[in-house]
Amino acid sequence: MSLTGGFERLLVAGAPADVRIRVDGRAKRISIKVDRVGGGITLTAPSRAMIPEARRFLKSRASWVEARKAEAVEPTPFVDGAKIPVHGILREIVHDPAAPDPVRLTDSAIIISGSTDLLPTLLTKFFKAEARRALKKASDRHAATLGLKIVGLTIRDQKTRWGSCSSSSKLSFSWRLAMAPAYVLEYLAAHEVAHLRHMNHGPKFWKLVAELDPNWRKAEDWLKRHGPNLRRYG
Ligand SMILES: [Zn+2]
The missing domain is CATH 3.30.2010.10 (Metalloproteases ("zincins"), catalytic domain)
Structure with a gap:
């Protein structure tokens, strides 16, 4: 059985962090995952009974978690003004509702037509x-x-x-x-x-x-x- 638990505010290296606690019956051992994007922490325990041990494990790995969090990057959503790579070149998203083409590339920008809510989809x-x-x-x-x-x-x-x-x-x-x-x-x-x-x-x-x-x-x-x-x- 696998079930997803909630968040717990825990101290990690002296700083409070919202840690997602996951109970996964298929997991062989306690594990920690730090998201590369956003730096979110997930603590997985093979059973509910092992959650206290998982909390202690997280504490013992605080410096490792800190280092992963420091490497994490913030998410960049597809919105007007954001800079995103296209074909290896960083370009600015320019939302121009009246532009004739749905999407047009220039050397420094990617111009998106239509309504704002369609921008990510386009x-x-x-x-x-x-x-x-x-x-x-x-x-x-x-x-x-x-x-x-x-x-x-x-x-x-x-x-x-x-x-x-x-x-x-x-x-x-x-x-x-x-x-x-x-x-x-x-x-x-x-x-x-x-x-x-x-x-x-x-x-x-x-x-x-x-x-x-x-x-x-x-x-x-x-x-x-x-x-x-x-x-x-x-
Ligand atoms: Zn391969």
């Missing part, structure tokens, strides 16, 4: 379409190099992964990748296409990735450095 739709266009093109090309064919490609908001590949040759990618530079999408397409040959991360897999995309290291490096930050937007 922007997310734009990112999904951009991600699909670029990733489809790159995946088809990499697949053709290997004499393979992509059966399906879906764009979603994957929480933990940028891309994935099923055994039935279907690829899926996160729409947030449209915020990244083009070479990152090139690499992720090569990565997932290479999984059509090798369903693992062994030496043969990485050799094939390097053949498909010689810039793969640069892209991996970008994702390591900037990838987690992309989750703050929208």
Whole structure:
């Protein structure tokens, strides 16, 4: 059984923090999670009886929690005036209700038309379409190099992964990748296409990735450095 508990105000390293207490019967042990976006703390206990022990565990890990909280970034919603990356370049959201195109890109701005309440939807739709266009093109090309064919490609908001590949040759990618530079999408397409040959991360897999995309290291490096930050937007 899994159930979600409420919030408790607890002292973490001398400062009060609202900690979400979760009881999860499938959890093997007590664990702490600090959200990368917003810095929210979740304390998970395998049973209700273990909550007091979980509180003590949190106290013992206070300095670790502090450090994670210091690294956390504030969420950046899709609103007029916010700065968001598009194709690897930071651009300002400009809401212009009378603009002829739903979404238009300039060097420094992304101009969104229509009513204010539609802005987040239009922007997310734009990112999904951009991600699909670029990733489809790159995946088809990499697949053709290997004499393979992509059966399906879906764009979603994957929480933990940028891309994935099923055994039935279907690829899926996160729409947030449209915020990244083009070479990152090139690499992720090569990565997932290479999984059509090798369903693992062994030496043969990485050799094939390097053949498909010689810039793969640069892209991996970008994702390591900037990838987690992309989750703050929208
Ligand atoms: Zn992989």
